[in-house]
Amino acid sequence: MRRRDILKSLTVLPVAGTASNALGTYTPSALPAPKRDLFKELGLRTFINAAGNYTSMTASLMPPEVMEAIRSSAEEYVMLEEVQDKAGEKIAALCKAEAAMVTAGCWSALVLGMAGVLTGMDPKKVGQLPFLSGTGMKSEVIVQKSHANGYHQALTNTGVSIVLVETREELEKAINDKTALLWFLNREAPAGNIKHQEWLELAKKHNLPTMIDIAADVPPVENLWKFNEMGFDLVCISGGKAMCGPQSAGILMGKKDLIAAARLSAPPRSGIGRGHKVNKEEILGMYVALDRYVKHDHKKDWETWEKRIAVIDSAVKGITGVKTEVVIPPVANHNPSLNIMWDNTKVKISRDAMGEKLRKGTPSIEVISWETENSIRLTVFMLKPGQEKIVAQRIKEELISASA
Numbered sequence: 001m002r003r004r005d006i007l008k009s010l011t012v013l014p015v016a017g018t019a020s021n022a023l024g025t026y027t028p029s030a031l032p033a034p035k036r037d038l039f040k041e042l043g044l045r046t047f048i049n050a051a052g053n054y055t056s057m058t059a060s061l062m063p064p065e066v067m068e069a070i071r072s073s074a075e076e077y078v079m080l081e082e083v084q085d086k087a088g089e090k091i092a093a094l095c096k097a098e099a100a101m102v103t104a105g106c107w108s109a110l111v112l113g114m115a116g117v118l119t120g121m122d123p124k125k126v127g128q129l130p131f132l133s134g135t136g137m138k139s140e141v142i143v144q145k146s147h148a149n150g151y152h153q154a155l156t157n158t159g160v161s162i163v164l165v166e167t168r169e170e171l172e173k174a175i176n177d178k179t180a181l182l183w184f185l186n187r188e189a190p191a192g193n194i195k196h197q198e199w200l201e202l203a204k205k206h207n208l209p210t211m212i213d214i215a216a217d218v219p220p221v222e223n224l225w226k227f228n229e230m231g232f233d234l235v236c237i238s239g240g241k242a243m244c245g246p247q248s249a250g251i252l253m254g255k256k257d258l259i260a261a262a263r264l265s266a267p268p269r270s271g272i273g274r275g276h277k278v279n280k281e282e283i284l285g286m287y288v289a290l291d292r293y294v295k296h297d298h299k300k301d302w303e304t305w306e307k308r309i310a311v312i313d314s315a316v317k318g319i320t321g322v323k324t325e326v327v328i329p330p331v332a333n334h335n336p337s338l339n340i341m342w343d344n345t346k347v348k349i350s351r352d353a354m355g356e357k358l359r360k361g362t363p364s365i366e367v368i369s370w371e372t373e374n375s376i377r378l379t380v381f382m383l384k385p386g387q388e389k390i391v392a393q394r395i396k397e398e399l400i401s402a403s404a
Ligand SMILES: *Cc1c(COP(=O)(O)O)cnc(C)c1O
Pocket: 055, 104, 105, 106, 107, 108, 151, 187, 213, 214, 215, 216, 237, 238, 239, 240, 249, 250
């Protein structure tokens, strides 16, 4: 198919803005075009996000309900602490936790939660962070080696050091009177020797608090309460991934005393968390995004994603030398994704060149083009309705034009 034909057929695609609730995670807004087009004014490239929730790609789009919460709450003053109190109560109820607070992302939840574990309600200790020695505060966090892949570094902002273990025996040996917390990364649960229940059982035995990072682990929606109910003392999640809340928001939830303690290091106070400010608009936007997500039709979402995958899959899989495979990550970014692989004696293009062609095309498209040679990977859960057809056509066009 020639470029002109592609462009011609694109004009008949459904326009984003058609109202329906069966459109996947994102529902487009019906607002008129803005008076001031900042993307144009600043020369910013916008693109179709067939890659997924990547911070570098600005992750997810906030739905109209969330934008409405942000816009409408910008018109009045309220006390910041009261916003946290009230939104926290609602969020805790939705997630079946004792208490909750909105943080500046999951990373921020890790830092503030850790601070709360160390300081308790002692304002003097809050002021001493991150210099722990001689303060009476504990200073070590135990993490399974397979769970230590970068995000655990958030905890060290409070001054703690990380102690790595692999087995139950090593864990029990590592526990001493400086041990502050047992930290668990849900995404790596399948890789670790010690699973959730055993982790909690060991924490209970040694009377230690636990924290779990579930940043990207909805869907399934049940994960919002599963780990609170399981008994983790603190649960940390991103707001701007699949929940489509503000990108700079997240949730720290769990035991009442620990959430109260975590708030001592957060704005409006000046502690190590002062830079983790979340404005009232985003606190309320986070609450609305969560509320919407809990009530959302997740079965319909899944069906929408499968249909989108099928559109792209069927467009490319007949091409000589091209193979496809649908992959569903078991934990974290749990949604159907498509691997498109080609035999490079038949389709003569490198993975990087393919990524670049899609990026430089019209419209620009981002896919995952950094994992394995002669293949790209894509997700459809961040697409706007109808974009799967554009993605299918563009990939097909590039595969055919690279075919011998
Ligand atoms: C994304 C992510 C984070 C960081 O979350 P932010 O909301 O971007 O601060 C932490 N841990 C894991 C496992 C993540 O995937």
